[in-house]
Amino acid sequence: MEKQDIKNFTIEELEERLAEIPAPPFRARQISEWLYRKGVLEFSRMKNLSKDLQKRLDTVFYVSRPEIAEIARSADGTEKFLFQLTGRGHSPSPTQTQYVETVLIPERERRTVCLSTQVGCRYKCAFCASGKNGFTRNLTLAEIINQLLFIRFKHNQKITNVVFMGMGEPFDNYENLVRAISVINHSQGLGIGARKITVSTCGIIPGIARFQNLGRQVELSVSLHAAKEELRRNLMPVSKKYPLKELVPALADYTRKTGRVITLEYLLVKDVNDSVDCAEKLVDITKHLKAKVNLLGYSLVAGNNYRAPEKEDVLLFANRLTQKGIFVTIRKSRGNDIAAACGQLAGKRKNEI
Numbered sequence: 001m002e003k004q005d006i007k008n009f010t011i012e013e014l015e016e017r018l019a020e021i022p023a024p025p026f027r028a029r030q031i032s033e034w035l036y037r038k039g040v041l042e043f044s045r046m047k048n049l050s051k052d053l054q055k056r057l058d059t060v061f062y063v064s065r066p067e068i069a070e071i072a073r074s075a076d077g078t079e080k081f082l083f084q085l086t087g088r089g090h091s092p093s094p095t096q097t098q099y100v101e102t103v104l105i106p107e108r109e110r111r112t113v114c115l116s117t118q119v120g121c122r123y124k125c126a127f128c129a130s131g132k133n134g135f136t137r138n139l140t141l142a143e144i145i146n147q148l149l150f151i152r153f154k155h156n157q158k159i160t161n162v163v164f165m166g167m168g169e170p171f172d173n174y175e176n177l178v179r180a181i182s183v184i185n186h187s188q189g190l191g192i193g194a195r196k197i198t199v200s201t202c203g204i205i206p207g208i209a210r211f212q213n214l215g216r217q218v219e220l221s222v223s224l225h226a227a228k229e230e231l232r233r234n235l236m237p238v239s240k241k242y243p244l245k246e247l248v249p250a251l252a253d254y255t256r257k258t259g260r261v262i263t264l265e266y267l268l269v270k271d272v273n274d275s276v277d278c279a280e281k282l283v284d285i286t287k288h289l290k291a292k293v294n295l296l297g298y299s300l301v302a303g304n305n306y307r308a309p310e311k312e313d314v315l316l317f318a319n320r321l322t323q324k325g326i327f328v329t330i331r332k333s334r335g336n337d338i339a340a341a342c343g344q345l346a347g348k349r350k351n352e353i
């Protein structure tokens with residue numbers, strides 16, 4: 001029987017799987033501490049397991065190692081990691097190397113990691129490099145968790161916050177997203193509080209409907225980027241399938257059921273979605289949803305004609321919202337010198353192959 005990657009099981013799943021080894025369920029928690037708390041990659045180093053159990057585990061499982069292709073460091077401290085997927089446990093095309101990227105954003109006492117959930121993305125948002133590269137496949141649970149583990153143990157510093165905002169649409173890989181949240185949040189996993197975990201969607205309504213029944217206090221943010229139907233359709237083709245007239249009620253339902261405040265992400269693009277009218281429509285939606293807005297100035301991506309706004313344009317747009325009583329945060333654009341926006345590094349690598 002082919003060995004399985006032990007990181008492709010949640011801690012609860014591993015408890016059940018151990019019965020077949022056989023080993024008692026509490027061993028799953030010990031193994032998880034070695035994997036996620038200590039970064040151990042060999043069963044033989046799991047000192048509180050008997051030699052016999054170490055051997056039996058070794059016949060059924062292996063422990064995957066993340067393989068890094070490139071690390072880029074920004075002058076502002078942001079680091080971007082390009083992972084090369086090895087293909088063990090799944091079958092990437094032998095002719096195509098697959099890459100996925102992850103960003104570490106240190107800010108004062110916070111260390112936020114932006115995780116990817118897919119190789120590429122099928123949604124083709126106009127300003128996004130990941131969409132341009134097309135969709136290849138979903139990441140496994142182990143491939144999602146390994147991004148975090150590599151960064152955690154490379155610097156030997158705790159990760160405080162996790163955002164699912166890298167390559168891919170998290171709700172399109174729903175099962176592995178939820179399983180990854182379970183490992184990240186678990187006290188014998190990475191032990192990161194649910195409120196420190198944010199899932200960002202481009203507006204997949206069935207995913208939002210499922211997520212509201214998850215029963216964890218995980219944050220939800222939605223990439224809105226336009227509050228007018230036609231403009232959003234142009235910027236985000238996903239809006240043809242899930243238009244604002246259906247998305248907004250779905251989000252209102254989410255807030256009603258969970259009692260949680262949604263964040264609306266708004267990427268400000270010069271002369272595209274920065275008009276007074278755009279701000280007014282955004283105010284209407286935000287007030288209706290009792291949401292907050294996270295504003296970010298667009299940074300240039302090769303291959304499109306969009307222009308970045310000046311700092312003053314971003315402040316002016318933010319003021320138009322705050323004057324109407326909307327809570328707005330302005331996200332600093334980080335890592336511009338290392339192509340830190342989603343998909344840029346992987347796209348560059350793909351073009352070089």
Ligand code: SF4
Nearest residue numbers: 121124125128131168
């Ligand atoms: S912004 Fe997100 S949903 Fe849109 S193409 Fe990029 S990765 Fe996909």
